[in-house]
Amino acid sequence: MKAFRLDRSAFKAQTAEEAANHSPYYARLSWQQRLEIALYLNSVAYNFPLENPPKMDRSKFKVSSRG
Numbered sequence: 507m508k509a510f511r512l513d514r515s516a517f518k519a520q521t522a523e524e525a526a527n528h529s530p531y532y533a534r535l536s537w538q539q540r541l542e543i544a545l546y547l548n549s550v551a552y553n554f555p556l557e558n559p560p561k562m563d564r565s566k567f568k569v570s571s572r573g
Contacts, residue, residue: 510546 532540549556 510543 532543535543545559546556548554549559552560554560
């Protein structure tokens, strides 16, 4: 996975409302690209390496039948 970098040459003067409207940008991306961005943001928020995400603790769930 490639590292995301801040493009410092891309700047546009805008209002706070315009700056907060990110949906048109993300609407142009494929669902795979949006998923990669979500994984990257989660790795930053929860401090884990992208190459080795934590495994889900399956002991916290149980399966039961409705029979």
